[in-house]
Amino acid sequence: MATSDTRVVSVQRLSPGPGSRSLSEWWADERKNSTPESKAIEEAANLLRTSDIPVAFPTETVYGLGADATRSTAVQGIYKAKQRPSDNPLIIHIDSLEMLDRLLNPASSSPSITKTPRISIPEIYKPLIDRFWPGPLTIILPNPSGSELAPEVTSKLTTFGARMPSSPLARLLIHVTDRPLAAPSANASTKPSPTTAQHVHHDLKNRIDLILDGGASGVGVESTVVDGLCSPPAILRPGGIGIDELRQCAGWENVAVAYKDSALDIKDIPRAPGMKYRHYSPKARVVLFEGGSKEAGVTKHVRKDLSDSAVGAQTIGIVRTRNWKQGLGLAPDDIIASTVKPVDGAAIDNLTNFSIPVQQTGSSNSRTKLAYDYHLGSETESIAHGLFAALRALDEFDVDVIYVEGISDRDGDLAAAVMNRLRKAAGSELKAFLSHTSQSTSYFTMCKSPLHDFLHGLPKCEHHVHLEGCMSPELIFTLAERNNITLPDPATNPAYSSIAALTARYDHFSSLDDFLAFYFQGMAVLMNEADFADLAWWYFSKAHADGVHHAEVFFDPQVHIDRGIPYETVVNGFSQGCKRAESELGLSTRLILCFVRHLPVSSAADVYEKFISSGHFEAGVVHGLGWSSTELGPPKDMFRAQYADAAQRGIPLTAHAGEEGDPTYISTALELGATRIDHGIRLVEDPELMKRVVKQGTLLTVCPLSNVRLRCVSSVEQVPIRRFLEAGVKFSINSDDPAYFGGYILDNYCAVQEAHQLSVLEWRIIAENSVQQSWIEDSRKAELLEKIESYVKQHMVMEV
Numbered sequence: 001m002a003t004s005d006t007r008v009v010s011v012q013r014l015s016p017g018p019g020s021r022s023l024s025e026w027w028a029d030e031r032k033n034s035t036p037e038s039k040a041i042e043e044a045a046n047l048l049r050t051s052d053i054p055v056a057f058p059t060e061t062v063y064g065l066g067a068d069a070t071r072s073t074a075v076q077g078i079y080k081a082k083q084r085p086s087d088n089p090l091i092i093h094i095d096s097l098e099m100l101d102r103l104l105n106p107a108s109s110s111p112s113i114t115k116t117p118r119i120s121i122p123e124i125y126k127p128l129i130d131r132f133w134p135g136p137l138t139i140i141l142p143n144p145s146g147s148e149l150a151p152e153v154t155s156k157l158t159t160f161g162a163r164m165p166s167s168p169l170a171r172l173l174i175h176v177t178d179r180p181l182a183a184p185s186a187n188a189s190t191k192p193s194p195t196t197a198q199h200v201h202h203d204l205k206n207r208i209d210l211i212l213d214g215g216a217s218g219v220g221v222e223s224t225v226v227d228g229l230c231s232p233p234a235i236l237r238p239g240g241i242g243i244d245e246l247r248q249c250a251g252w253e254n255v256a257v258a259y260k261d262s263a264l265d266i267k268d269i270p271r272a273p274g275m276k277y278r279h280y281s282p283k284a285r286v287v288l289f290e291g292g293s294k295e296a297g298v299t300k301h302v303r304k305d306l307s308d309s310a311v312g313a314q315t316i317g318i319v320r321t322r323n324w325k326q327g328l329g330l331a332p333d334d335i336i337a338s339t340v341k342p343v344d345g346a347a348i349d350n351l352t353n354f355s356i357p358v359q360q361t362g363s364s365n366s367r368t369k370l371a372y373d374y375h376l377g378s379e380t381e382s383i384a385h386g387l388f389a390a391l392r393a394l395d396e397f398d399v400d401v402i403y404v405e406g407i408s409d410r411d412g413d414l415a416a417a418v419m420n421r422l423r424k425a426a427g428s429e430l431k432a433f434l435s436h437t438s439q440s441t442s443y444f445t446m447c448k449s450p451l452h453d454f455l456h457g458l459p460k461c462e463h464h465v466h467l468e469g470c471m472s473p474e475l476i477f478t479l480a481e482r483n484n485i486t487l488p489d490p491a492t493n494p495a496y497s498s499i500a501a502l503t504a505r506y507d508h509f510s511s512l513d514d515f516l517a518f519y520f521q522g523m524a525v526l527m528n529e530a531d532f533a534d535l536a537w538w539y540f541s542k543a544h545a546d547g548v549h550h551a552e553v554f555f556d557p558q559v560h561i562d563r564g565i566p567y568e569t570v571v572n573g574f575s576q577g578c579k580r581a582e583s584e585l586g587l588s589t590r591l592i593l594c595f596v597r598h599l600p601v602s603s604a605a606d607v608y609e610k611f612i613s614s615g616h617f618e619a620g621v622v623h624g625l626g627w628s629s630t631e632l633g634p635p636k637d638m639f640r641a642q643y644a645d646a647a648q649r650g651i652p653l654t655a656h657a658g659e660e661g662d663p664t665y666i667s668t669a670l671e672l673g674a675t676r677i678d679h680g681i682r683l684v685e686d687p688e689l690m691k692r693v694v695k696q697g698t699l700l701t702v703c704p705l706s707n708v709r710l711r712c713v714s715s716v717e718q719v720p721i722r723r724f725l726e727a728g729v730k731f732s733i734n735s736d737d738p739a740y741f742g743g744y745i746l747d748n749y750c751a752v753q754e755a756h757q758l759s760v761l762e763w764r765i766i767a768e769n770s771v772q773q774s775w776i777e778d779s780r781k782a783e784l785l786e787k788i789e790s791y792v793k794q795h796m797v798m799e800v
């Protein structure tokens with residue numbers, strides 16, 4: 001730093017404030033009398049206007065490290081002094097509403113007359129400003145176009161946070177500087193917030209020139225940050241002003257809590273649809289059955305859990321909603337009727353329990369297990385109202401597993417909000433015993449990242465998932481039995497001896513082709529339109545639970561046709577799943593037909609002909625084309641004729657390339673008209689091609705867990721995420737074949753975070769590029785970009 005000697009100058013005499021005088025009158029008197037304090041303030045204001053070294057000054061909360069919020073180099077000086085980088089937004093400190101008005105209307109301070117209407121402070125803030133300003137309250141405002149604020153202050157958000165400090169000294173300094181000041185706390189990065197000039201000196205001596213000493217700060221905690229631009233308004237950060245005080249103000253009665261606070265009980269949080277709920281995770285495992293799951297499938301599943309000692313379910317909880325009957329058929333009705341009894345001392349009324357005789361697997365002994373049963377009622381309101389109380393009450397009785405009957409997302413906003421919270425509580429244990437197939441995931445997300453919750457809620461797009469890659473071993477065995485398909489003989493292929501053996505085999509793929517053999521075998525049990533529809537629905541439900549808003553999904557019709565399933569069966573089934581996801585989950589979807597490279601070109605030509613003659617592209621049923629399967633071996637440009645024809649028809653094109661194959665596979669795909677590359681991780685081997693990809697804005701659909709399982713890289717650390725980010729290569733993060741590779745999209749996001757430690761802003765870039773490069777209408781893109789903006793805003797911590 002330029003400085004070596006930090007001066008502490010007392011301005012304590014000014015601390016009581018101007019009395020009945022205005023700030024300007026007060027300042028005029030001080031200057032006239034040439035007081036030492038006025039000299040110190042003048043010097044500080046001069047430094048703030050001209051130097052890039054910040055000045056420390058007292059506010060009523062803590063000491064702030066002030067810089068001119070309109071100059072980038074000055075704001076950067078704050079982090080130089082703190083000796084750490086940061087991309088969090090900074091709070092702007094103002095002396096008056098006039099200064100705020102000038103910030104909101106930058107054009108009006110220039111002589112060029114524009115006719116843009118003046119922006120005023122949103123009405124919602126008026127009662128708060130009347131009551132709490134000046135004081136420890138920060139409000140979020142729209143950053144106008146042509147804003148004078150340095151980009152470092154807003155962190156590239158379209159909003160900024162402002163507050164008017166009640167400390168007269170702080171306001172006087174801002175007034176004399178005549179600039180809004182960014183002022184996070186004046187401490188070194190690892191130290192607590194400073195409340196005296198001596199604390200500041202201790203932390204920052206020789207790193208800044210001047211500390212104004214105004215005595216001890218009064219409040220000692222940061223300002224409360226509120227966002228009135230969203231509905232309902234939200235508290236982004238707790239601070240000097242409490243939720244109860246805010247709720248007394250008009251328009252703030254239902255203020256939502258948009259930060260995590262373990263001290264806040266869920267019942268304190270208003271239950272309006274569309275707001276953010278705290279992520280409540282019961283101690284017990286929660287198994288959520290999606291709405292519409294058939295009771296017989298559920299009963300079988302729970303019975304299996306109870307008899308399997310490895311599951312460890314001694315005491316279970318059952319939370320019923322619309323359809324499940326008491327006892328869930330786990331024991332004969334007369335046994336349930338004779339043992340069922342009300343539970344005393346429960347935090348909820350009408351909790352009952354009953355006994356279930358259970359035969360343990362591998363043992364002739366039968367044991368009695370205990371089930372707690374709670375009926376939330378069948379109305380959505382009663383379900384929403386009682387849900388968390390029920391989960392908590394069951395937790396108090398130390399149940400091992402809670403089975404919950406979900407409801408349909410289609411039953412209104414409140415129902416969708418209930419399911420959203422339940423899916424979060426259930427984590428990866430989402431089951432769907434649907435009308436036709438049965439499928440569940442057992443992928444266990446061991447995400448240790450502090451950003452896990454952020455990544456979960458971040459609005460995502462998936463561009464690279466094979467619907468046939470979503471068939472779990474459980475589903476393969478179930479459908480094989482139901483559809484009378486013989487799986488490979490375990491004598492020759494031991495992987496097929498059981499679900500567990502097949503699952504274990506997936507840990508040892510030696511290459512893409514080794515995996516593909518299992519993948520093609522797995523999909524060979526899909527026979528009817530309903531099989532395809534249920535599989536697609538399964539994927540979309542899971543993706544929705546992982547925070548996906550838009551999904552573009554691959555399917556391999558040639559492989560199904562090759563085994564005698566008509567093209568129409570496949571497309572109709574998958575398309576039904578897409579429609580259901582759009583209407584029930586609010587997802588937007590796109591089907592992408594993939595040619596496969598292990599079958600002859602003539603087979604691709606046949607399916608292409610069917611696709612064109614069906615009118616599926618024009619009808620919006622199938623939206624684009626891709627190619628996949630074996631990379632090394634067949635000619636790189638084997639679908640040249642089909643891609644040339646499709647490009648001419650304006651059909652969007654993508655291609656699997658640069659997964660196992662070198663960068664020439666990527667350049668060939670681009671040459672054939674692909675505007676997107678699936679995988680593409682080997683792009684880093686050709687810097688010139690990488691520059692071209694950046695220039696053209698080509699999206700890579702990267703699948704980190706897939707790359708590890710197929711041994712394209714040795715670990716997620718080796719996936720060139722940072723190289724792509726630094727070079728400006730656009731990419732999205734995807735799951736590929738989640739049932740085979742150990743995780744769905746959120747697992748992939750978390751794996752990237754653990755390996756590469758990205759910042760919130762880097763995730764924002766990934767999320768935005770994913771939207772921008774999606775094959776959807778501009779209006780949908782705008783909708784998703786807005787979701788990302790408001791989500792990121794709520795998750796950016798204001799720098800203190």
Ligand SMILES: Nc1ncnc2[nH]cnc12
Pocket residue numbers: 466469512519628629630656659706736737
């Ligand atoms: N990872 C992958 N690469 C090529 N083809 C595929 N088909 C399904 N998954 C694939």
Ligand SMILES: [Zn+2]
Pocket residue numbers: 464466628656678736737
């Ligand atoms: Zn793929």
